[in-house]
Amino acid sequence: MKHILSVLVENKAGVLARVSGLFSRRGFNIDSLAVGPTENPDISRMTIVVDADETRLEQITKQLHKLVNVLKISDLDPKETVTRELVLIKVNANPNIRAEIIETASIFRANIIDVSKSTLTIEITGTSDKIQALEDLLRPYGIKELVRTGKIALARGKIAEA
Amino acid sequence: MRITGAEALIKSLEMEGVEVLFGYPGGMVLPIYDALYDCKTIRHVLVRHEQCAGHAADGYARATGKVGVCLVTSGPGATNLVTGLANAFMDSVPMVAITGQVATTVLGTDAFQEADVTGITLPITKHNFLVKDVSLLPTIIRQAFQLAGSGRPGPVLIDIPIDVARAEIDFKYPDAMTIPGYKPTYKGHAKQIKEAAKLITQAKKPIIYAGGGIPKSEAWEELRALAEMVQIPVTTTLMGKGAFPDSHELALGMLGMHGTRYANYAIMDSDLILALGVRFDDRATGKVSAFAPHAKIVHVDIDPAEIGKNVAVDLPIVGDVKIVIKDMIAAVHKIEGPYADKSAWHAKINGWKERYPLHYHQEDVIKPQYIIEKISELTRDRDSVITTGVGQNQMWSALFCGVDRPRSFLSSGGLGTMGFGLPAAIGAQLGRPDAVVVDIDGDGCVQMVSQELATIAAEKLPVIVAILNNRYLGNVRQWQELFYNHRYSSVDLDVGTPDFVKLADAYGIKGVRVTEVADVETTLRAAIEAREPIVIDFMVAREENIYPMVAPGSSIDEMLGGIPGAPLSQMLDEEEEVEENEAYPVGSSRE
Ligand SMILES: Cc1ncc(C[n+]2csc(CCOP(=O)(O)OP(=O)(O)O)c2C)c(N)n1
Numbered sequence: 074m075k076h077i078l079s080v081l082v083e084n085k086a087g088v089l090a091r092v093s094g095l096f097s098r099r100g101f102n103i104d105s106l107a108v109g110p111t112e113n114p115d116i117s118r119m120t121i122v123v124d125a126d127e128t129r130l131e132q133i134t135k136q137l138h139k140l141v142n143v144l145k146i147s148d149l150d151p152k153e154t155v156t157r158e159l160v161l162i163k164v165n166a167n168p169n170i171r172a173e174i175i176e177t178a179s180i181f182r183a184n185i186i187d188v189s190k191s192t193l194t195i196e197i198t199g200t201s202d203k204i205q206a207l208e209d210l211l212r213p214y215g216i217k218e219l220v221r222t223g224k225i226a227l228a229r230g231k232i233a234e235a
Numbered sequence: 236m237r238i239t240g241a242e243a244l245i246k247s248l249e250m251e252g253v254e255v256l257f258g259y260p261g262g263m264v265l266p267i268y269d270a271l272y273d274c275k276t277i278r279h280v281l282v283r284h285e286q287c288a289g290h291a292a293d294g295y296a297r298a299t300g301k302v303g304v305c306l307v308t309s310g311p312g313a314t315n316l317v318t319g320l321a322n323a324f325m326d327s328v329p330m331v332a333i334t335g336q337v338a339t340t341v342l343g344t345d346a347f348q349e350a351d352v353t354g355i356t357l358p359i360t361k362h363n364f365l366v367k368d369v370s371l372l373p374t375i376i377r378q379a380f381q382l383a384g385s386g387r388p389g390p391v392l393i394d395i396p397i398d399v400a401r402a403e404i405d406f407k408y409p410d411a412m413t414i415p416g417y418k419p420t421y422k423g424h425a426k427q428i429k430e431a432a433k434l435i436t437q438a439k440k441p442i443i444y445a446g447g448g449i450p451k452s453e454a455w456e457e458l459r460a461l462a463e464m465v466q467i468p469v470t471t472t473l474m475g476k477g478a479f480p481d482s483h484e485l486a487l488g489m490l491g492m493h494g495t496r497y498a499n500y501a502i503m504d505s506d507l508i509l510a511l512g513v514r515f516d517d518r519a520t521g522k523v524s525a526f527a528p529h530a531k532i533v534h535v536d537i538d539p540a541e542i543g544k545n546v547a548v549d550l551p552i553v554g555d556v557k558i559v560i561k562d563m564i565a566a567v568h569k570i571e572g573p574y575a576d577k578s579a580w581h582a583k584i585n586g587w588k589e590r591y592p593l594h595y596h597q598e599d600v601i602k603p604q605y606i607i608e609k610i611s612e613l614t615r616d617r618d619s620v621i622t623t624g625v626g627q628n629q630m631w632s633a634l635f636c637g638v639d640r641p642r643s644f645l646s647s648g649g650l651g652t653m654g655f656g657l658p659a660a661i662g663a664q665l666g667r668p669d670a671v672v673v674d675i676d677g678d679g680c681v682q683m684v685s686q687e688l689a690t691i692a693a694e695k696l697p698v699i700v701a702i703l704n705n706r707y708l709g710n711v712r713q714w715q716e717l718f719y720n721h722r723y724s725s726v727d728l729d730v731g732t733p734d735f736v737k738l739a740d741a742y743g744i745k746g747v748r749v750t751e752v753a754d755v756e757t758t759l760r761a762a763i764e765a766r767e768p769i770v771i772d773f774m775v776a777r778e779e780n781i782y783p784m785v786a787p788g789s790s791i792d793e794m795l796g797g798i799p800g801a802p803l804s805q806m807l808d809e810e811e812e813v814e815e816n817e818a819y820p821v822g823s824s825r826e
Contacts (some may be wrong), residue, residue, distance in 0.1 A: 128543065
């Protein structure tokens with residue numbers, strides 16, 4: 074079962090190594106990990122996607138908590154969470170099929186961010202499903218390079234009660 | 236007042252009440268050693284290898300309950316220290332290790348004697364710091380001591396580049412501070428404690444399984460009070476030895492791979508396990524899926540990550556074991572009796588104790604168990620500390636050395652580090668100068684750290700080094716005998732082992748060889764009286780084995796040996812098997 078952990082850590086040198094080292098050392102698999110500073114420059118947020126059953130997840134969170142630089146861990150409920158991933162796809166695009174690719178991209182609200190004689194580079198943000206769908210559609214043209222940021226996530230804002 | 240980082244370090248150590256510092260100098264810690272030159276309050280002990288600086292600080296910490304401190308140079312000094320850190324980490328020993336580092340200006344350039352020490356020690360320290368800014372040094376030292384000694388204790392490393400040690404600051408040592416991401420829970424949850432109390436009063440076959448957490452939180456009085464209040468038998472792990480008096484009638488000795496038969500049977504038959512400050516190490520539990528199939532498990536630990544890590548528990552209580560036991564006792568008092576009758580349980584256990592006492596056969600050649608029994612007899616009623624090596628010597632010591640006081644049995648549990656005994660004895664003796672300190676060690680182990688005889692000589696420490704000399708890597712030989720068809724591959728030390736008496740002599744220490752049973756006790760008595768360093772080379776039976784033993788992968792009631800009168804070829808007690816199988820049918824296991 075996939076879990077999205079949102080982890081607030083002190084923004085100090087070596088914290089990423091501590092966290093990733095803990096995962097590898099204890100044999101926990103990371104699906105993806107994205108890090109960046111928060112609104113508070115002393116604090117970073119890591120979004121870690123792991124595939125683990127409940128017992129294992131409990132152990133992962135408890136071990137993470139033991140790291141002195143880890144401030145807060147939330148296991149985000151998928152229903153109450155907005156997630157995004159940014160992907161760049163460089164795809165083969167000869168002049169005769171270029172229009173077709175651009176049309177596909179625009180249906181997905183993706184942006185064309187670079188053009189060369191033979192390629193297009195497309196930027197798309199969205200949920201994994203959406204990204205996967207576009208990737209599947211582009212694959213027949215020949216994907217030359219692809220890069221994903223890994224998932225980032227935030228709990229939805231609470232809707233004020235009437 | 237402007238002082239250097241190095242001076243600030245020494246002042247900070249003084250503020251922390253550090254009395255002894257185990258270390259070894261080198262280029263990148265020279266400013267610190269220079270600052271030490273003027274320090275009147277801290278005794279620096281020059282070990283002969285950095286690994287032993289770690290083990291000595293470790294032994295000091297275990298024997299005193301204080302934080303052990305060590306200091307080594309960058310690169311090779313720090314990498315030599317790694318085993319000492321890993322050992323302290325596995326056994327949750329409070330320690331602050333200070334390493335020198337190359338200057339910040341060349342960090343990351345593979346400079347001379349540079350090693351990424353914070354990187355290397357990440358998985359074997361509770362936390363570590365690389366100090367890049369001298370103004371942070373006092374705060375970091377304060378935090379390091381706080382982290383090392385509180386919550387679940389452990390080693391904390393501070394890596395100090397040489398330019399930081401030379402830079403100047405206005406020194407002010409901070410007061411205790413809150414560390415944002417660090418909030419250990421000390422008090423257990425009241426409702427869970429109440430629940431535990433209920434289980435305690437209802438259980439017919441309860442057992443306490445006590446570990447290193449007891450000595451760490453100084454909970455021995457509380458443990459004893461709890462056991463006596465409800466008459467619960469107590470088994471301890473290797474780390475818990477000394478947490479409960481071995482002479483107590485409720486004591487079952489050690490459990491696990493080399494546990495007593497009665498402790499292992501009792502665990503497997505119990506209906507309630509109070510696991511106090513233990514981590515369900517596989518050496519204690521044996522095959523985890525078969526561990527204590529009928530018992531409800533209450534697990535008390537200060538580290539939440541230990542709860543449910545290896546064994547599913549019925550009632551978790553996160554907290555300091557001393558505080559939790561106190562609260563538990565109070566909660567039991569509130570429950571009106573009569574409590575469940577435990578007389579049948581005690582009778583059953585006493586039956587096992589009578590039938591399967593620890594025993595050995597003393598023949599012409601000295602048996603190691605006999606030596607240990609004598610050491611135990613001569614030391615247990617006085618202020619004493621036993622340290623051990625790793626291997627047969629360690630397990631025999633755990634089984635045959637009765638210990639009635641806390642902090643008096645120091646052994647490398649989690650890492651099983653050969654060479655721990657001798658430097659740990661040095662640390663223990665420095666921490667407890669009046670205690671009789673005996674290192675019960677193996678001939679293989681001693682050879683890993685024998686250079687520390689120099690430290691013993693230089694510091695004039697009255698440590699007794701008792702070598703159980705079987706000229707084998709005995710423990711490995713035993714495994715090869717039992718599980719590898721007697722194929723003794725690379726375990727024979729007969730050729731090459733030094734003459735330990737001459738070796739002692741070379742260091743200016745007294746050395747004695749004992750070959751006769753009759754001389755064991757007199758030699759030990761004289762050594763204890765003399766209050767001077769001594770190496771005793773006990774020539775013991777070469778192929779003696781430790782029994783009982785649980786083969787790897789078996790459940791802990793499937794023990795080999797340890798049945799009086801039975802030939803060793805009859806390893807398993809057939810009769811007991813049948814009887815026990817009624818209690819828990821074959822194939823039953825804990826979910
Ligand atoms: C540093 C280290 N290396 C290897 C081992 C594996 N090992 C465990 S016990 C043992 C034999 C110990 O022999 P000795 O010191 O002679 O003690 P004995 O078992 O004979 O009492 C070995 C090699 C270890 N525990 N530690």
